[in-house]
Amino acid sequence: MELLRGVIRTYAWGSRTAIADFTGRPAPTAHPEAELWLGAHPADPAFVETEDGERSLLDVLRDDPEGQLGPSVRDRFGDVLPFLVKVLAADEPLSLQAHPSTEQAVVGYQNEDRMGVPLSSPVRNYRDRSHKPELLVAIEPFEALAGFRPVARTVELMRALAVPELDPFVELLVGQSAADGLRTLFTTWITAPQPDLDALVPAVLDGAVNYLRSGATEFADEARTVLELGERYPGDAGVLAALLLNRLQLAPGEAIYLPAGNLHSYLRGVGFEVMANSDNVLRGGLTPKHVDVPELLRVLDFTPASAESLHPRLDQEGFDLEYLTPAVEFAVSVLRLDGENLGHEVDAPCRHDGPQILVCAEGGAVVRAKSDTLTLERGAAAWVSADDGPIRLVADRPTQLFRATVGI
Known part of the structure; x- marks a missing residue:
C-alpha cells in the first residue's frame, strides 16, 4: 500500500x-x-x-x-x-x-x-x-x-415556456413513440441550419425570461439553466437539447x-x-x-x-455503503466512520477482489494493510494492491473514504 x-x-x-x-x-x-x-x-x-x-x-x-x-x-x-x-x-x-x-x-x-x-x-x-x-x-x-426526460414532462415544460416557435416541435414529440419522437426532435435541432438556430434559440431564451418573471416555479431550474447555457453558447443547438434532459440536483x-x-x-x-x-x-x-x-x-x-x-441502488454492509451498478470494470463505495466505529480499529468489508484506490473526502484515518500503514487526511489517496488487502481503519473523528475497486 x-x-x-x-x-x-x-x-x-x-x-x-x-x-x-x-x-x-x-x-x-x-x-x-x-x-x-x-x-x-x-x-x-x-x-x-x-x-x-x-x-x-x-x-x-x-x-x-x-x-x-x-x-x-x-x-x-x-x-x-x-x-x-x-x-x-x-x-x-x-x-x-x-x-x-x-x-x-x-x-x-x-x-x-x-x-x-x-x-x-x-x-x-x-x-x-x-x-x-x-x-x-x-x-x-x-x-x-442527464438522460432524456419522459416525453410527457418535456411537453409540459415546452408548453409552459409559451414560445409559439416551439409548437411545431412539440408535435414532433407527441406524434410518435417516445424514443422515435426524441430522436426526430433532437436530430432536427442538432442538424438545423445556423440561421434557424439564431432565430429559435433567442425565442426560447425570451420564453425562459418571461416564465421566471411570471413567478412560476415548477420549471424554474430548467428555465435558469437554459438562460445560463444560452448566454455562454449563443445560437448553439445544445441549448435546445437541454430542454429534453432531466435537470438533476x-x-x-x-x-x-x-x-x-x-x-x-x-x-x-x-x-x-x-x-x-x-x-x-x-x-x-x-x-x-x-x-x-x-x-x-x-x-x-x-x-x-x-x-x-x-440514481444507483445502495447496499449497506457495516460502515461501507456501496453504489450498485451493472458495470463490471468498477465498484464504488463510501466508508463512513463515526459513532461507535471511532477510536478503535475496524475491518473494512471486503466485497470485491483486486486492487483498491482510496480517497479521503472528510476527516482522516489510519489505514492498515498487510505491508504498510498510512495516514490519509482529506484530499489524500492511497493505492492498495490486490496482494496487500484487506484493510483495517482507525479514525478519531468522523471520516469518509471513497473506495473504488473492480466490479463483479
Whole structure:
C-alpha cells in the first residue's frame, strides 16, 4: 500500500479553488483545475510514492501485474487497471456529451484507424476500444443534465415556456413513440441550419425570461439553466437539447450512473467520479470542440429515463455503503466512520477482489494493510494492491473514504 499522487488536468470549465482546497494547496490557482486523475490511464497515470521515489502506476502494474491486480482481475481484463478514478470540479457547464458501448467503440476506433485519423487529432472521437460507463458521487452539491426526460414532462415544460416557435416541435414529440419522437426532435435541432438556430434559440431564451418573471416555479431550474447555457453558447443547438434532459440536483453523497448512450452535461459542483478506463467522448454541443453529428446519433440511446432511475441502488454492509451498478470494470463505495466505529480499529468489508484506490473526502484515518500503514487526511489517496488487502481503519473523528475497486 502506498500514497497515490494524482495528476491535475486544467480545462476552462474547471475551478481555481475546489481541487486546490480539497488537496490542501494554496488557492486560487493560476489555471482552472477541472479533474484530478487517480488511475493508470496512459494519457495521465497517477504516481505511487515508494521508498525509492515516485513511480508511475503504469510502471508499477507493468512490473508486477499479478501482485498488483490479482489473478482474477488479470484473467478478466489482462494486465491493465480496468477503472479510472477522478475528482471532478466544475465551475462552468461541461460540453453536452455521450459515451459509446463497447461494440460501438470497437467499430468507431477501427473506422478512424482505417481513415488514418491520428489518436492526437482534435477530430478523433475514439481514443481506445472501450466503453465508458461512469458513476459520479457528489462531494459538494452537484448539478447536472442527464438522460432524456419522459416525453410527457418535456411537453409540459415546452408548453409552459409559451414560445409559439416551439409548437411545431412539440408535435414532433407527441406524434410518435417516445424514443422515435426524441430522436426526430433532437436530430432536427442538432442538424438545423445556423440561421434557424439564431432565430429559435433567442425565442426560447425570451420564453425562459418571461416564465421566471411570471413567478412560476415548477420549471424554474430548467428555465435558469437554459438562460445560463444560452448566454455562454449563443445560437448553439445544445441549448435546445437541454430542454429534453432531466435537470438533476445532487446533495453530498447522492450519485448518478451514466451507461452508454446517455446524453449528459455536468453543470457545476465537485464530485468523485469512477469510470471504465477509457477516454471516448462524443460531443453534442455546448462546446467549441469537434461535434461529429452522425457518430453521436449512432451512439445515443433515446429511451426516456426518469431522474430517479439514474440514481444507483445502495447496499449497506457495516460502515461501507456501496453504489450498485451493472458495470463490471468498477465498484464504488463510501466508508463512513463515526459513532461507535471511532477510536478503535475496524475491518473494512471486503466485497470485491483486486486492487483498491482510496480517497479521503472528510476527516482522516489510519489505514492498515498487510505491508504498510498510512495516514490519509482529506484530499489524500492511497493505492492498495490486490496482494496487500484487506484493510483495517482507525479514525478519531468522523471520516469518509471513497473506495473504488473492480466490479463483479
